[in-house]
Amino acid sequence: MKRKALRCKISPELRALTLGLVLLSGLVTVLRAQGPPPTEAQISDTDTSPYHVALLDYKAGHFQEALDVLNASNANTVGLQDEKVAILKSRILTELHRYDEGQKLLAPLLTPTGPIEIQLALGDLLLRKRDFNGAAKIYDMALGIKPGDPDLLLMMVYTRVGAGDLVTAAKIASQLKPIDQANPSYYFAKAALAQSTNKDQEADEDIETARTMYGIMVANRYLKTYLEVLSAPGKNSLITPTASTNAAPASPNPSK
Secondary structure, eight states, X not given: OOOOOOOOOOOHHHHHHHHHHHHHHHHHXXXXXXXXXXXXXXXXXXOOOHHHHHHHHHHTTOHHHHHHHHHHTTOOSOSHHHHHHHHHHHHHHHHTTOHHHHHHHHGGGOBTTBOHHHHHHHHHHHHXXXXXXXXXXXXXXXXXXXXXXXHHHHHHHHHHHHTTOHHHHHHXXXXXXXXXXXXXXXXXHHHHHHHHTTOHHHHHHHHHHHHHHHOHHHHHHHHHHHHHHHOOTTOOOSOOOOHHHHHSOSSSSOOO
16 A cells, blocks of 8 residues: 655745745854954044043053143033043143143033032042042032942042041041942041051051952052052052052043
């Protein structure tokens, strides 16, 4: 007895779906062969605008070169785009200790309600200038926009320690959390208070704890501000700035 061959009848819909899957598979193969899309960092490497070049120099610690790039460009006008330029230039001038120039650049852009980037840049400049009361006023305005921000609270601690108001500094520091997975401000505030009462060993231990918990790169970014604002010249300490510390921007809120 002859057996009839079984035939699978495929509907037009299933045939169309199968064909679509085959075409899609071919497209995926082609895209894979072309490689992954460029990352944001790779795209930014092609940006040769004066602002971007100056920003890279700034982040590398080449402050005079960064300033030269901005001064040689047409990036020094006043406007929305130039607000970013003004912030970057003020931070560069801060690193060069040309505080009055940076302050003059930022003052016309400042309002009680922001922009917070201007407030941060000016507060950091005044802190580095050791105008502790002036910096405190600016940071207080910024805290109105970002209440409880740990970086701002840390800067406020620095201003009060710098001004000799340790009682207020301790009250502000008490608002910081010892267990913050992303921010070492608590330990630097604690170190600042310890150092202000000549407990250098305790201050060093707090900073080493921050390095252990958050990594050297993160801790060193905070350490640079700590050392430049609070360390007395020639004072002995177990904590010394490293090469990566020197190259990092002083503020925990660098220009982006």
